[in-house]
Amino acid sequence: xxxxxxxxxxxxxxxxxxxxxxxxxGSKHIAEKSGLEVSSATIRNELAELTxxxxxxxxxxxxxxxxxxxxxxxxVNELMQMQKLSEEETQAINxxxxxxxxxLDRLVSDVGKLAAEMTNYPALTLTAKAPSTVKRxxxxxxxxxxxxxxxxxxxxxxxxxxVHLPFSVEQSMVQKLSTVFNASFTGxxxxxxxxxxxxxxERSTGDTMGLTAVIAAFAIxxxxxxxxxxxxxxxxxxxxxxxxxxxxxxxxxxxDYLSDAEHLYNLPGMDFGDDLKVLIGPENxxxxxxxxxxxxxKYNAGDGMQGIIGVVGPTRMDYSSVAAKLSYIADGLxxxxxxxGGDKALPGFGKLMIKDTNE
Amino acid sequence: xxxxxxxxxxxxxxxxxxxxxxxxxGSKHIAEKSGLEVSSATIRNELAELTxxxxxxxxxxxxxxxxxxxxxxxxVNELMQMQKLSEEETQAINxxxxxxxxxLDRLVSDVGKLAAEMTNYPALTLTAKAPSTVKRxxxxxxxxxxxxxxxxxxxxxxxxxxVHLPFSVEQSMVQKLSTVFNASFTGxxxxxxxxxxxxxxERSTGDTMGLTAVIAAFAIxxxxxxxxxxxxxxxxxxxxxxxxxxxxxxxxxxxDYLSDAEHLYNLPGMDFGDDLKVLIGPENxxxxxxxxxxxxxKYNAGDGMQGIIGVVGPTRMDYSSVAAKLSYIADGLxxxxxxxGGDKALPGFGKLMIKDTNE
DNA sequence: ATTAGCACTCGTAGGGCAAGAGTGCCAGCA
DNA sequence: TGCTGGCACTCTTGCCCTACGAGTGCTAAT
Numbered sequence: 001x002x003x004x005x006x007x008x009x010x011x012x013x014x015x016x017x018x019x020x021x022x023x024x025x026g027s028k029h030i031a032e033k034s035g036l037e038v039s040s041a042t043i044r045n046e047l048a049e050l051t052x053x054x055x056x057x058x059x060x061x062x063x064x065x066x067x068x069x070x071x072x073x074x075x076v077n078e079l080m081q082m083q084k085l086s087e088e089e090t091q092a093i094n095x096x097x098x099x100x101x102x103x104l105d106r107l108v109s110d111v112g113k114l115a116a117e118m119t120n121y122p123a124l125t126l127t128a129k130a131p132s133t134v135k136r137x138x139x140x141x142x143x144x145x146x147x148x149x150x151x152x153x154x155x156x157x158x159x160x161x162x163v164h165l166p167f168s169v170e171q172s173m174v175q176k177l178s179t180v181f182n183a184s185f186t187g188x189x190x191x192x193x194x195x196x197x198x199x200x201x202e203r204s205t206g207d208t209m210g211l212t213a214v215i216a217a218f219a220i221x222x223x224x225x226x227x228x229x230x231x232x233x234x235x236x237x238x239x240x241x242x243x244x245x246x247x248x249x250x251x252x253x254x255x256d257y258l259s260d261a262e263h264l265y266n267l268p269g270m271d272f273g274d275d276l277k278v279l280i281g282p283e284n285x286x287x288x289x290x291x292x293x294x295x296x297x298k299y300n301a302g303d304g305m306q307g308i309i310g311v312v313g314p315t316r317m318d319y320s321s322v323a324a325k326l327s328y329i330a331d332g333l334x335x336x337x338x339x340x341g342g343d344k345a346l347p348g349f350g351k352l353m354i355k356d357t358n359e
Numbered sequence: 360x361x362x363x364x365x366x367x368x369x370x371x372x373x374x375x376x377x378x379x380x381x382x383x384x385g386s387k388h389i390a391e392k393s394g395l396e397v398s399s400a401t402i403r404n405e406l407a408e409l410t411x412x413x414x415x416x417x418x419x420x421x422x423x424x425x426x427x428x429x430x431x432x433x434x435v436n437e438l439m440q441m442q443k444l445s446e447e448e449t450q451a452i453n454x455x456x457x458x459x460x461x462x463l464d465r466l467v468s469d470v471g472k473l474a475a476e477m478t479n480y481p482a483l484t485l486t487a488k489a490p491s492t493v494k495r496x497x498x499x500x501x502x503x504x505x506x507x508x509x510x511x512x513x514x515x516x517x518x519x520x521x522v523h524l525p526f527s528v529e530q531s532m533v534q535k536l537s538t539v540f541n542a543s544f545t546g547x548x549x550x551x552x553x554x555x556x557x558x559x560x561e562r563s564t565g566d567t568m569g570l571t572a573v574i575a576a577f578a579i580x581x582x583x584x585x586x587x588x589x590x591x592x593x594x595x596x597x598x599x600x601x602x603x604x605x606x607x608x609x610x611x612x613x614x615d616y617l618s619d620a621e622h623l624y625n626l627p628g629m630d631f632g633d634d635l636k637v638l639i640g641p642e643n644x645x646x647x648x649x650x651x652x653x654x655x656x657k658y659n660a661g662d663g664m665q666g667i668i669g670v671v672g673p674t675r676m677d678y679s680s681v682a683a684k685l686s687y688i689a690d691g692l693x694x695x696x697x698x699x700g701g702d703k704a705l706p707g708f709g710k711l712m713i714k715d716t717n718e
Numbered sequence: 719a720t721t722a723g724c725a726c727t728c729g730t731a732g733g734g735c736a737a738g739a740g741t742g743c744c745a746g747c748a
Numbered sequence: 749t750g751c752t753g754g755c756a757c758t759c760t761t762g763c764c765c766t767a768c769g770a771g772t773g774c775t776a777a778t
Contacts, residue, residue: 024771026770026771026772027771027772028770028771038720038721039720039721039722040721040771041720041721041722041723041773042719042720042721044771044772044773045719045720045773047772048772048773058771058772059729060727060728060729061726061727061728061729061771061772061773062726062727062728062729062769062770062771062772063728063729063770063771063772064770064771064772136501138497138499138507138509140497140509140511142495142511148497148509148511148517150497150499150507150509150519152499152501152507152521156521157521158507158519158520158521159519160509160517160518160519161517162511162515162516162517235618236595236596236614236618237595237611237614237615237617237618240607240610240611240614240615241611245607246607247607248599248604248605248606248607248610251599251607251610252596252599252600255595255596255599256596256599258596259594259595259596383740385739385740385741386740386741387739387740397751397752398751398752398753399740399752400742400743400751400752400753400754401750401751401752403740403741403742403743404742404750404751406741407741407742417740417741418760419758419759419760420740420741420742420757420758420759420760421738421739421740421741421757421758421759421760422739422740422741422759422760423739423740423741
């Protein structure tokens with residue numbers, strides 16, 4: 001069932017208007033604003049049809065129309081014009097990204113703050129959940145009972161831990177541990193770190209004081225942390241500004257849901273192939289988000305690892321602007337993280353990059 | 360003006376009841392519940408006096424009484440019984456603290472989550488703002504154009520950064536840089552890192568490719584970051600459950616204020632000498648928090664550095680329970696961070712530890 | 719196919735009313 | 749002198765009712 005050109009224009013007008021005002025939009029308004037040279041009565045007829053087709057709905061008999069999830073879907077897939085970012089916006093993003101490209105560890109969640117700032121919706125960041133491994137170990141001998149473990153992971157993040165010992169170790173021992181760990185604990189996943197491996201390492205270092213176990217525990221810890229995927233939410237307070245979250249119960253339900261990292265991680269559902277994914281209202285798996293929309297953008301974290309940066313808002317979300325900003329940020333992040341990353345100067349703006357998600 | 364024993368009991372009853380129910384409390388209720396063997400009429404007389412004394416107020420003529428900030432102050436200072444934590448509670452905290460004592464860097468904000476969990480109010484953590492210095496540098500040579508900077512700071516936290524270079528360096532150069540930085544960049548504050556120092560370091564290493572500047576920039580960055588103090592908020596969504604934040608505008612104002620790290624940092628006002636500080640309503644400097652209360656507990660982060668962990672809630676906050684939990688957590692944190700830290704098995708429960716803050 | 723006109727529906731805002739909770743005060747009692 | 753029971757008073761809250769307005773759907777005319 002193909003929509004006539006005029007229906008498309010009207011639908012787009014309704015969505016645009018509703019996104020802007022959060023009020024049901026009436027026929028008269030469209031007649032004036034849409035540029036169509038027809039009367040409100042004609043619009044009414046069209047609206048009635050769009051309603052029976054399931055793209056629009058009426059909160060009550062005598063109110064204007066509001067887009068349904070299906071209506072938003074069409075809008076996102078076909079109607080919306082991916083907004084081009086203004087010069088100031090790209091500059092603001094670039095500047096902030098530069099500022100935040102520091103401590104690798106914190107970078108990603110910092111970028112979440114940036115996304116929240118720019119879009120005015122709460123933003124979330126997910127680091128790649130991949131079975132990562134340790135690429136290399138370095139043990140830094142500080143003094144006779146202190147050393148630092150530095151581990152570089154397969155995704156190029158670096159983790160460290162300071163170890164205080166209740167007894168002293170010699171520098172040579174630290175050296176030996178370092179050699180052994182680099183030989184037998186690199187390139188393996190958390191699951192592969194077995195007690196057998198540890199005790200074999202203990203034998204080769206001659207460690208009788210449990211140092212091997214300490215380092216192995218650290219390795220397990222950071223790998224499982226990595227595997228469990230870091231998820232963070234920024235700018236949660238922004239939800240409260242939105243008229244759809246004026247009901248504190250509703251706001252609380254959503255915010256509470258989003259403050260659990262576990263939930264954030266499950267949010268995208270299955271993995272996805274596109275660069276950008278838009279989940280509209282009921283397309284979300286989580287019951288708590290049935291009234292909300294989520295826009296997710298993928299970024300490359302180097303070495304084939306990927307992460308997600310996203311934004312949560314009401315179904316009446318400014319899809320085109322948010323999508324554009326998110327793509328741009330994700331691309332910048334890719335570049336920063338993988339050195340090469342973004343294969344496009346600007347993320348390919350256009351309809352093609354947005355794929356339907358629910359069939 | 361000293362309060363009679365009975366007035367104290369009545370005031371305490373009003374506060375306790377109001378904390379529990381968030382509803383203005385009436386004379387009849389107190390007559391029944393307080394244990395005083397007097398009629399509601401007598402209570403009414405006392406309430407009237409407490410009201411003229413400024414400890415209670417009436418939302419309107421025919422409603423029950425609600426404590427004023429002054430009333431809470433008396434309650435906190437003199438009336439309240441510092442709640443003793445139950446066996447389960449201390450165990451829950453101990454278990455969680457153990458779980459979270461890992462990556463030094465993240466520990467503190469993780470503890471914030473714990474505090475939010477335990478108290479059911481949003482929690483904040485502030486790390487010590489102290490002019491820290493770098494204790495030692497280590498440069499780990501990864502490959503010909505990659506190395507890792509590891510810096511251990513005076514507060515024993517360890518920071519790292521991965522550096523990718525567009526050109527190659529030799530291992531010997533990295534070594535040299537390491538030596539020079541350890542010689543001339545340790546033990547100095549951010550301000551003392553001058554262009555002169557950098558160029559002198561450049562001369563001694565023979566670095567012509569700006570590596571010195573990169574490392575110096577990293578040093579400046581982590582030191583200023585440290586100095587600027589990390590602040591984090593956890594469990595912001597918990598605010599929305601509270602009846603006093605049913606008004607989304609109010610909730611938004613407070614949450615927005617709290618999500619700015621800068622604001623969090625200014626929250627305690629001047630530094631304070633006690634272990635525990637209670638700021639009630641208007642005692643807060645920030646306009647946005649005039650209707651809220653803040654409870655802060657200090658912890659030792661080793662080397663004489665201190666941090667703060669706190670909780671934000673309505674003035675009708677469960678002071679005694681929150682204060683107890685916070686003290687306990689702060690003490691645990693002190694122990695974890697400074698090795699020794701807590702000088703008491705349990706943080707000294709009792710009235711003495713709470714000092715008045717506003718005179 | 720479009721339009722103007724009109725009756726109809728339904729949510730929202732405002733006014734009035736009754737109920738209930740809690741107070742303040744007074745007069746009587748130990 | 750201090751406590752108590754009683755009672756009139758105040759004020760909020762919830763409720764119903766009404767009037768209003770926005771927006772629709774339909775019909776008849778172009």
